[in-house]
Amino acid sequence: MKLLKDCGIRLLAFDADDTLWDCQGHFDAVEESYCQLLAPYGSKQEVATSLFSTETANMDLLGYGSKAFTISLIENAIKVSGGKVGCDTLTRIIDMGKSLLNMPATPLPGVAQTLKALRGGKQKMVVFTKGDNLDQENKFKRSGLQPFFDDCIVVADKTTREYEHLCQLFDVSIDQLCMVGNSFKSDILPVLRLGGYAIHVPYALQWKMEKAEESGSFPRLLRAKSFSDIAGLI
Secondary structure, eight states: OOOGGGTTOOEEEEOOBTTTBOOHHHHHHHHHHHHHHTGGGSOHHHHHHHHHHHHHHHHHHHOSSHHHHHHHHHHHHHHHTTTOOOHHHHHHHHHHHHHGGGOOOOBOTTHHHHHHHHHTSSSEEEEEEESOHHHHHHHHHHHTOGGGOSEEEEESOOOHHHHHHHHHHTTOOGGGEEEEESOIIIIIHHHHHHTOEEEEOOOSOOOGGGOOOOOSOOTTEEEOSSGGGHHHHO
16 A cells, blocks of 8 residues: 555544553553452452443443543442442542543653654644543643644544544545544544545553454555554655
């Protein structure tokens, strides 16, 4: 495949969590402490499996993000304990969830330098992420990456409909969009299915709900081993 600079890309969209900064690592740390706290009611595997089931069941109603995760933590603690969990433990769980609202949004290695290099191009650049609007916007502010972007757009989920709307907002066609992200399921596949371009930048950690099978041939897919490689592709 030819480099994207020859493909008429007018809009570069970037996922936020685990693409621009680490997020999953903080969630994993909270889950680890959570399982230890609830050890009297089950093994780590039992508590974690039940938590994922609770998160999945709540997804349609609560969506993604730290606040939704906190509600699932509390609900699951009551469930696995058979209603025996005490107020002190629930308070600690709430504090764990709140800590995620202030997690560091330190750019991953190579992110700031690469965005600075790309900012000199003709294409618009936008952060396109899913989750809680206030939470995501606050992380974006804490990251210090605002000068590199034209906008930060937060959606409840990333489906083909949201990507079509993104293109409408910036007055571009789908084949003028290139999405950059770590999740093949959310960042890459919907765009490729619409006929756009995508760069997959895997991250060492991945939320179980974002795992997806990669089957088929995608002529408009590029892969980068690190974020720093993106500039060479564009």
